[in-house]
Amino acid sequence: xxxxxxxxxxASTSPPVAIAVGSVGLVQTQFHDFDQPxxxxxxxxxxxxxxAVHTYGQLNADRSNAVLICHALNASHHVAGLSAENPxxxxxWDNMVGPGKPVDTDIFFVIGVNNLGSCFGSTGPASINPxxxxxxxxxxxxxxxxxxxxxxxxxxxxxxxxxxxxVMGGSxxxxxxxxxxxxxxxxxxxxxxxxxxxxxxxxxxxxxxxARRAIITDPEFHGGDYxxxxxxxxxxxxxxxxxxxxxxLSDSDxxxxxxxxxxxxxxxxxxxxxxxxxxEVESYLRYQxxxxxxxxxxxxxxxxxxxxxxxxxxxxxxxxLTLALAMAKANFLLVSFSTDWRFPPxxxxxxxxxxxxxxxxxxxxxxxxxxxxxxxxxxDPRYHSVVRSYFERIAQGLNHx
Amino acid sequence: MTEAIAxxxxxxxxxxxxxxxxxxxxxxxxCGDGALLSFLQQQRKVKGIGVEIDDQRxxxxxxxxxxxxxxxxxxxxxxxxxxxxxxxxxxxTLQSMHHTEHILREMVRVGRTGVVSFPNFGYLPHGWSIxxxxxxxxxxxxxxxxxxxxxxxxTIKDFEDLCDKLNLHILERATFNPTAEVSWLPNWRATLALxxxxxx
Numbered sequence: 001x002x003x004x005x006x007x008x009x010x011a012s013t014s015p016p017v018a019i020a021v022g023s024v025g026l027v028q029t030q031f032h033d034f035d036q037p038x039x040x041x042x043x044x045x046x047x048x049x050x051x052a053v054h055t056y057g058q059l060n061a062d063r064s065n066a067v068l069i070c071h072a073l074n075a076s077h078h079v080a081g082l083s084a085e086n087p088x089x090x091x092x093w094d095n096m097v098g099p100g101k102p103v104d105t106d107i108f109f110v111i112g113v114n115n116l117g118s119c120f121g122s123t124g125p126a127s128i129n130p131x132x133x134x135x136x137x138x139x140x141x142x143x144x145x146x147x148x149x150x151x152x153x154x155x156x157x158x159x160x161x162x163x164x165x166x167v168m169g170g171s172x173x174x175x176x177x178x179x180x181x182x183x184x185x186x187x188x189x190x191x192x193x194x195x196x197x198x199x200x201x202x203x204x205x206x207x208x209x210x211a212r213r214a215i216i217t218d219p220e221f222h223g224g225d226y227x228x229x230x231x232x233x234x235x236x237x238x239x240x241x242x243x244x245x246x247x248x249l250s251d252s253d254x255x256x257x258x259x260x261x262x263x264x265x266x267x268x269x270x271x272x273x274x275x276x277x278x279x280e281v282e283s284y285l286r287y288q289x290x291x292x293x294x295x296x297x298x299x300x301x302x303x304x305x306x307x308x309x310x311x312x313x314x315x316x317x318x319x320x321l322t323l324a325l326a327m328a329k330a331n332f333l334l335v336s337f338s339t340d341w342r343f344p345p346x347x348x349x350x351x352x353x354x355x356x357x358x359x360x361x362x363x364x365x366x367x368x369x370x371x372x373x374x375x376x377x378x379x380d381p382r383y384h385s386v387v388r389s390y391f392e393r394i395a396q397g398l399n400h401x
Numbered sequence: 402m403t404e405a406i407a408x409x410x411x412x413x414x415x416x417x418x419x420x421x422x423x424x425x426x427x428x429x430x431x432c433g434d435g436a437l438l439s440f441l442q443q444q445r446k447v448k449g450i451g452v453e454i455d456d457q458r459x460x461x462x463x464x465x466x467x468x469x470x471x472x473x474x475x476x477x478x479x480x481x482x483x484x485x486x487x488x489x490x491x492x493x494t495l496q497s498m499h500h501t502e503h504i505l506r507e508m509v510r511v512g513r514t515g516v517v518s519f520p521n522f523g524y525l526p527h528g529w530s531i532x533x534x535x536x537x538x539x540x541x542x543x544x545x546x547x548x549x550x551x552x553x554x555x556t557i558k559d560f561e562d563l564c565d566k567l568n569l570h571i572l573e574r575a576t577f578n579p580t581a582e583v584s585w586l587p588n589w590r591a592t593l594a595l596x597x598x599x600x601x
Binding site: 051099277349352353356357359361362363364365367368382386387389390392393 | 446457466469471480
């Protein structure tokens with residue numbers, strides 16, 4: 001759900017696009033259209049839809065080396081490499097996916113898909129509703145993690161992938177991976193769930209609700225149909241982003257990054273005694289919020305935070321996660337980070353315990369890292385070694401099949 | 402898959418393998434780099450999982466294809482349900498645990514049988530070392546008194562007394578010195594003791 005670090009755009013502005021070693025290079029977005037209505041958990045259905053997709057590497061002859069990467073709140077299908085449409089834009093998990101990287105595109109055929117309801121090329125609230133010829137806006141159906149998995153499964157059908165070598169994701173992406181193992185047990189050989197949770201806590205939902213209220217109460221929200229008014233509720237969206245961003249970072253990380261440093265102190269280092277930006281952390285959050293409000297769709301933010309709230313596979317089984325996961329056949333790798341207070345290690349351990357109860361094959365790494373929830377996007381040698389080793393084992397299995 | 406073959410297999414591993422039923426479920430507490438579980442997976446086709454705290458060892462387990470859960474053993478075995486395993490192994494780790502009795506009870510809660518090995522402090526050269534005024538430092542226990550992780554050292558007889566106290570039923574015992582199995586005067590002659598036990 002974090003993004004925060006849409007990995008820093010390469011500082012070099014040299015005209016020919018420099019492709020870094022280990023990068024998948026320039027990648028063109030594919031658009032896949034689906035005309036069969038997609039039935040949704042809400043009882044509604046989406047009559048037709050488009051999914052924006054990236055693929056990296058080559059599908060092998062027996063189609064056994066496909067890896068699906070599921071994205072979190074504000075990310076997209078652009079997992080790795082540079083976007084052909086905007087060569088300054090680096091994939092959100094470029095440190096994880098690429099030639100020679102932990103998820104090695106010399107071995108695996110990696111798929112990134114922008115989820116329905118998002119705003120990076122797949123059908124979402126800003127898309128044109130074929131029934132009205134106007135943007136969907138508030139009429140766009142509420143979606144769940146399970147709905148996304150069904151849409152992704154149709155994409156897999158279309159690409160001719162019967163069974164994924166792995167389905168992988170961090171945070172909300174991890175929820176999708178977990179959901180895949182339950183909904184399509186025969187289609188997932190390995191399930192990699194990073195910095196995730198089997199359900200949001202009341203505190204998690206509370207933060208989401210603050211973010212949604214910021215958007216919905218922005219006068220420019222217009223009940224979700226702001227497109228027609230030629231405006232966007234950017235102030236609400238920026239505040240939503242600021243609130244979310246706080247939950248991605250750890251207290252110690254913020255203390256180290258910003259401390260109580262003043263942005264531009266008055267004479268003799270004094271305060272300004274006002275409500276403009278006083279501290280660095282304020283400036284940082286405002287910057288993140290404003291940047292986000294320029295490229296992200298407010299309705300998408302509502303839909304995705306709601307999908308987070310609703311995710312709870314144990315709900316179908318009276319709160320029994322073991323029973324909910326009983327059908328899963330995948331091998332599992334889970335990773336959590338010690339300072340992640342959004343989805344802390346005990347949430348991952350709940351999943352591990354349920355899998356152990358089912359005698360599933362599971363490995364679990366708890367990485368002692370200082371960067372809070374965002375750690376899943378950052379380069380940590382221990383974390384990346386665990387993932388790399390796990391995918392090397394998967395690769396060995398491919399060769400023996 | 403060839404790691405265990407490349408290095409000589411430890412005698413205690415071979416003995417543990419002889420106690421573990423083929424295709425049974427094994428939990429290895431403090432599993433290190435996964436060498437024992439990897440060996441048992443090859444020799445006995447067990448379904449194994451290890452518990453380990455150290456990052457590098459966790460990575461080594463994943464590399465070997467040994468399932469592993471990263472946690473501190475001192476935090477207990479709450480992740481594991483009652484009688485989830487046929488065998489629970491605690492190999493050369495008991496002596497460094499704070500909660501000795503608790504872990505032994507937990508072993509027979511989550512498993513039908515427990516296997517424990519530990520360095521025998523009753524080994525005669527240890528006594529000789531103490532008579533000479535020094536804490537023993539050996540290949541089995543290569544630490545100085547001030548940096549040893551071994552906070553709960555015991556002898557063969559001490560361990561058997563504790564099993565009595567905890568109502569643990571000793572099923573088998575094997576004792577070794579650095580080069581061979583020891584059957585005569587093991588309390589003085591063995592450097593390593595290995596037990597298999599069940600709950601009462």
